[in-house]
Amino acid sequence: MKINYKLPLLLLLIIPSLLSGQKRWSLQECIRYAWDNNLRIKQQELSIEQSENNLAQAKLNYIPTLNASVSHSMNWGRSVNIQDLEIVENKLSQSTSASARAAVSIFEGFTRKNDIKSKGIVVEVSLQEVEQLKNNISVEIARSYLQILLSREILKTAQESIKSVEEQLERANKLVDAGSVAYSTLLEVQAQLAAERFQVVNAKNQLKSSLLTLKHLLDLEGDASFDIEDVNVDFLITGFSGEDVDELFRLSQSLPQIKSAELNLENSGLQLAIAKGRALPSVTFSAGYGSYYSDSREQAFFDQFNENRNPSLGFGLNIPIFNNHQIKTSVKNAKLGVRSATIEVKNRQQILYKEIQQANNDAVSYYERYKASESNVKAMEESFRYVQQKFDIGILSATDYTVAKTNLFKAQSEFYQSKYQYVFQLKILDFYKGKSISL
Template identity: 30%
Template sequence: MKYLILYLFCLLMVVIFNPVHAQISDSNRKWSIEECFKYAMEHNIEINTLLLKEQTSTQDLYTAIGSQFPNLFGSASQQFNNSKIETSANGNLENQLTSSGNYSFNSSIVLWNANYIKNNIKQRDLLRQSAGLSVQQSQNAITLLITQSYLAILLAKENLTYLSDLFATSEAKVKQGQQFYDAGSIPKNNLLQLQAQLAGDKYLLVQTQNTIRQNILTLKQILQLPTDTVFDVLTPTTIEIVTVAPSLQSVQKTAFEIFPEIKIGELEVAIATLDIAKAKAGFKPTLAANGALGTGYTSVISNSNFSKTSYFTQLDNNFYQRIGLNLSIPIFSNRINKTNLEKANIGFKQANFNLQNSQLVLVQEVEQAYLNFTNALQAYNAAKEQLSAVTETYRIVNEQFRLGGINSFDLLQQRNQYVQAVQSYTQAKYTAVLQQKIYDFYRGIPIQL
């Protein structure tokens, strides 16, 4: 019995600490934005595909480096031949079976080809760097998408909080209105107005809950989480908004230094320059050295008229060594070399245009981010002042209604103004946070909440 109890206890511990159980528990927790970033960088299909391309370009670099060293190939062949031969003076023909083998090692190395190999190595290294920067470029794009979606969820959740409070207040107003109506203090239509407002608040509450679910689904899709994953975001305790935007010129300078788009464009120009150098090498001679070691044997298995030489003696007698130079001079290449050079020149011009376009786009993006941030700050400050004034007015009107000094129509009018002010403030707040984070991102500041 005690062994059975011990076994059950161990089994229970395994179930409790089983990794699957840990994953399920972990999926039920709320994710911070930093955890969303980390998960996306590790699991996003596009990023992982680009990482594989980077690994492929690294292998291409290794191949280019290896081409500057001698190669070495070994070969071995074994053949059997059966044929009829004349074996006697009377001209009789008999089958004769022979076997032969050849063994060799061959090696060659390019001694000079107008630096084609060295330029190819440099180009492959630049392509590897460009592939790595493409990974960073994709990571930046996904980071901004996650930030926008995450803040949309926080916005909807904050709307839900104040709408829930508003709904509770409306319920209290309906109860109070019912008491006034029962006491004969207000007419029936005033009570109906309060009830209609309660129904409207409930509708907004349901709409906001639906918005939260939709925004969470959007973020799950960006993160490429499995459908059955239970997912929610962590609401930060405080969200700070800076009041002054850094200068546009300083941010543009920083963006030029750290963003991969510019570096990719510069690498494309360097790669195109090496394409030209490689194309020009096609017009130049190529000098290569080659060498070989080899031997072979032949053995008559049946009907031999000659004495047999031993296998190892033949290998020694037939052993040969060869070394030589091979000079290849292009004379006429059906315009292939000229076409390659012209296409390389076109590619160089296109790479420069791409670089100029990347610089222009980045400048415009930073300028737009600066404008969006400054506009969002002004809207936030204005909405904050409006909310402060409307909140105080609404508080006074609520007190007047409680004392019976005003009717429900005046209360609902002021209440609608308060709701609009709260919505404007919340929207302005999260818009300012989003634009601030985007502008800071161009400054090289990691996004945190």
């Protein structure tokens, strides 16, 4: 039997290319996907639709109401003949009536006008709340995205470190065989190699955990593999001495949490106007038309309906005089609502100012830590090269080598942590400037 080797060979060529072509998400793609699919955002967007429906209804309240009714009744027993007013015993009588009525409010103390304005502001508030939720999710995604990049750097460093220790283990074996160093030196290097492998395992697990965190933020379903792009953030790192906090605060006034508070303050003023408007007289106009038919009269159905027509026109004036102080209480509560909304605006501005101060202070601190850790890494690398040279020729103990190797890895980890913490704070400051979060 002839074996076809072409298909397996073709698969071997195709599979690696498919694996290498796995989608890797950019930060912007992650944020956009979350905006389109996050359930909290979808739920909040429903409130926008509800607010828009309420606004449409408030506008429709200007349209006159129109209602019609038709009724038919049957009676048994004693009744009165409408034609001659004689009493009729045990006779079935039937009657039919129909009417239509239209009504429109002419004046209601401007409550409808202010209600439309209020409902329009509620729509804008709902939009701002969605934007605030999107901003919060964007910040969390950026934090998680940078954490993945940090985990990758630490894993790469751990893998490079393990290669160095493996080389030292090979040298230690040769030195032990040659009798240049004690066997205990070999054991210590083997212990260091085991520790390095443990660090690699920890770094891999941390990377998996970071990827899973971002995947959860995106609400991605299933167990499909997920990965992000490799992004070099070094170009973002420049000299930094802090931002002008007052200028940042001025630029941040367009953020949703501030705009929604200001809109709520405006809405509370309209609610006060509505409450006061209910104390004013209201004027309504109505028009009606009706007729009826009864079989107690010896007259055709349509003739009776035409003869019994009953059109009507009317104006109504309602003057609030005493309503158990309900209107007065509503006005008092509306005034309290204005005061509360005013305080809320100031409170949110105060919180935002403190957040900007803290973000600016953190950015300065992380930049200083970054520069200090950068110098520390350079010093540790130089020191370790000197230690490694001495260890290679057998004039330094394995214990000293292990300590130097551990200190170098610790310094490198702290350097990467300070770098990505600083980059994240830069993105937060850009966010307060009104810029979108990107890398």
